[in-house]
Amino acid sequence: GESVGLHLPTLSVQEGDNSIINCAYSNSASDYFIWYKQESGKGPQFIIDIRSNMDKRQGQRVTVLLNKTVKHLSLQIAATQPGDSAVYFCAEKGGSNYKLTFGKGTLLTVNP
Amino acid sequence: GAVVSQHPSWVICKSGTSVKIECRSLDFQATTMFWYRQFPKQSLMLMATSNEGSKATYEQGVEKDKFLINHASLTLSTLTVTSAHPEDSSFYICSAMGAKISGANVLTFGAGSRLTVL
Numbered sequence: 001g002e003s004v005g006l007h008l009p010t011l012s013v014q015e016g017d018n019s020i021i022n023c024a025y026s027n028s029a030s031d032y033f034i035w036y037k038q039e040s041g042k043g044p045q046f047i048i049d050i051r052s053n054m055d056k057r058q059g060q061r062v063t064v065l066l067n068k069t070v071k072h073l074s075l076q077i078a079a080t081q082p083g084d085s086a087v088y089f090c091a092e093k094g095g096s097n098y099k100l101t102f103g104k105g106t107l108l109t110v111n112p
Numbered sequence: 113g114a115v116v117s118q119h120p121s122w123v124i125c126k127s128g129t130s131v132k133i134e135c136r137s138l139d140f141q142a143t144t145m146f147w148y149r150q151f152p153k154q155s156l157m158l159m160a161t162s163n164e165g166s167k168a169t170y171e172q173g174v175e176k177d178k179f180l181i182n183h184a185s186l187t188l189s190t191l192t193v194t195s196a197h198p199e200d201s202s203f204y205i206c207s208a209m210g211a212k213i214s215g216a217n218v219l220t221f222g223a224g225s226r227l228t229v230l
Contacts, residue, residue: 008153036221043118043205043221044156089155097144098209098219102156 010107019077023090030092118222133225135206141186142208150203196229
């Protein structure tokens with residue numbers, strides 16, 4: 001969903017469903033993208049990454065899709081579990097020193 | 113592997129005092145460390161980039177005299193919030209980039225430090 005003011009976009013799913021979290025990035029020159037999971041009071045945890053020369057990458061239960069034409073990134077989580085509940089951020093890297101720009105984040109809530 | 117430790121994990125201080133936060137790479141040498149600030153329900157905002165042995169590069173709008181960054185060794189960077197005020201209360205997160213012995217690049221985040229200024 002769209003972010004309004006300071007409120008995080010939210011996504012609520014039932015346990016076992018698939019989740020899709022979207023992210024629009026800003027820099028067409030970005031060449032590397034990462035999805036992070038952040039639980040309350042903790043630092044970001046790496047989930048999966050993708051380089052700009054790819055359009056899809058799969059991990060364990062997660063898939064990242066990259067559409068450079070519209071500067072859009074998505075994270076798909078299969079068979080979502082309560083432990084997946086967290087805020088998810090996309091991040092883009094446009095230079096050579098791993099300086100990351102983070103997206104707004106999406107709060108995922110998994111209902112048992 | 114590739115562990116980054118931040119200390120303290122939380123700190124409460126009085127307005128006007130200075131607070132130092134440490135970021136350590138435990139099992140790799142961090143040539144570059146990044147400091148972020150995160151307000152509640154918001155994203156991470158990059159404050160500065162520090163390279164070992166050189167001055168930090170600050171993002172636009174971040175006061176370098178307010179947020180002192182020192183990266184004196186390949187395993188330690190410190191952020192000092194000087195003359196802290198309540199508006200400096202935030203979650204400060206560092207990340208470290210370097211290479212493991214294997215040669216693989218790593219970029220890892222610390223667990224964050226919660227600063228509350230009274």
